[in-house]
Amino acid sequence: MDFLAAYDAIPDDDVPQRVGLLRKAMVAEKASLFAQLRAERPVFSTPVGVFVTRHPDVLEVLSAPETFTVGVFGPALEDVLGAPFVLARDNADLHWRERGYGQLILGPEDAPRVRELTASIADSLLDEALARGTDTFDLIQDYSRLAAARISVAYLGFTGIDEDTLHNCTRRMQWAFAVNPDRNPEIHAAGVAAGRELHDRVAEVITGRRAASGDGPDDVLGRMLRTRLPAEYGFDDERVNANLVGYLTGSQQNITQCVATAVKELTVRPEVLAEAERAAGNGDPALFDSYVWEALRFHPFVPVTPRLCVRDHTLAAGTERQTVIPAKSVVLACFASAMFDGQVVDAPAEFRPGRPPAHNLVLGYGAHDCLGKYSASVIVPELVRRVLLRPGVRPLPGGERAMDYAGTPFPQHYPVSSGRPAGNAT
Ligand code: HEM
Structure with a gap:
């Protein structure tokens, strides 16, 4: 059309x-x-915002947080979390410090143990699903959402909080701040109530840990509780609580969906799937991981991120598409478009693992790029790898694209065959 x-x-x-x-x-x-749009109207002004579709222009928007702020969704995110949070603020306004705090807490050194943890959680969930003896199971309900939640319990520190609470609350929260363009008050209220519910559960966990002797568990919450910062920074237990819930909100639905969409994007390309299956078993995680990130380029969790332009800005200055973006415009930075910009990305429609990092914007770009990237970069591929190591567990023939969103913004069901009985993982 x-x-x-x-x-x-x-x-x-x-x-x-x-x-x-x-x-x-x-x-x-x-x-x-x-x-x-990239070909004919790369900077496209509409009543819902200015679509920015070319790769250099998306990077320009996301590299200028003082001009393009997170003011579009920041206030809703803070309503939902009940406290300031890194993704709701901009550099001069608290983001700089929150970002530094997150980098301290979510360090790259965690990646190897998070991969091991992920592998063991994945295997036990797949064993449980296959042990039921049914012909099919649901890759989202029976696997990826439970895996994401169990990883959050063990790694982030949501000790004793059940998987349904973690998953359902974050779904309502993310829906309210990230996918509620018309500010539907019911969706917003449901997100705020979910945030409150998680806050109260985490407050109990924190109280319990403060009352116990010793250092407590070696997880992200434990690290936050042991970290001493000057009082004027305001990192009291309420802020620890909001940050922990914020990290969960940044990961639970993302991981759940990315596992399913990566499996889908691999499976709809049988030759690529065969290569990925070989890579899954060859003991070279970096090679396998590159298949998963390339798969997600075709179906990113965040296809578009909105920013509020707070001062007039000339975008793409000196090019044919130079456009003045007036202050108060909503600007839609289209990751999903930028990753297919043929003037930057070589043969973008081809599936090519190992593309240059700047061509893959699945984890965002610039001042607000993903703070959880070190854990995300092992969790998602390892969850996909564990599936591919089970030769019979695949989307149903003809149903490779049959992902059911069940009236929500996030996929809820993705049936896969059970294939072989439990115990075949390598
Ligand atoms: C599948 C996994 C993940 C995906 C696809 C993903 C994607 C993203 C994207 C696209 C952004 C940028 C949002 C924007 O610019 O508007 C972002 C930011 C963020 N992510 Fe992730 N994420 C994932 C996992 C995680 C995990 C595991 C955590 C925490 C443990 C996390 C925490 C955050 C935080 C706190 C931010 C905001 C950073 C800032 O404002 O400076 N994410 N993520």
Whole structure:
């Protein structure tokens, strides 16, 4: 469909129709919409915001946090968390320090043990699913969401909090701050209530740990509770609580979805799947991981991130597409488009593991790029690898794309065959 012709045919002042068409295209034909925008209208001003679709322009927006702030979703995120948080603030306003704190707490040295933990949680969940003896199981409900939650219990420190609470609360929270463009008050209220519920559960965990003697568990919460910062920084137990819940909110739905979409993107390309299966068993995690990150380029968890332009800015200055973005505009930095910009990314439609890091924006870019990237970069690939090591556990033939969102913004069901009985992992 020629999206721009259809869009331009709608009168300027018929905002609901234009927005309706745009939203439909974003759901049903995002890739072709972005391809057309990159070619014909790379900086596209609409009633819902200015779509920025070329790779250098997305990087320009995300490299200027003083001009393009997180003000679009920051206030909703802080309502949901009930406290300041790194992804809700900008450099001059607390982000700098929160970011430093997160880097201290979520360090790269955790990656090897998080990979081991992930592998063992993954294997036991797959064993449980296969032991049921059914022909199929649900890769999301029976595997990836439970794995993400169990990793958060053991690594982040949500001790004693059940998987359903961790998963369902973060789903409501993320829906409220990240996928509620019309500010639906019910969705917002549900997110705030979920944030409160998690806050109260974590407060009990913190009280218990403060009352116990010794250093406590060696997890992220334990590290936060042992960290002493000057009082004027304000990192009391309430801020520890909000940060921990914030980290969970940044990881639970993301991991759950990425595992399913990476399996999908590999499976719809049988030759790539065969290569990935070989890499899964060859003991070279870096090679295997590169298949998973390339798969996610085709279906990123965050396809678009919004920013609030707080002062007039000339984007792509000196190029043909130079555009003045006026203050108060919402700017939509389209990761999913930038990663397919053929003027930067070589043969973007081809599946090529090991592309240059700057061509893969799945974990974000710039001032707010993913603080959990060291753990995310082992958790997601290892969860996918453990699936591929079970030869019979694959999406159903013909159902490789059959991911069911069940009326929510995140995929809920993805049936896979059970294949061989339990105990075949290597
Ligand atoms: C599948 C895994 C993950 C994906 C795909 C992912 C993706 C992202 C993306 C795209 C951003 C940038 C958002 C923006 O610019 O608007 C981001 C930021 C962030 N992520 Fe992740 N993430 C993942 C896992 C994690 C994990 C495991 C944690 C924590 C343990 C985490 C914590 C955060 C935080 C705190 C930020 C905000 C950083 C800042 O504002 O400076 N993420 N993530």
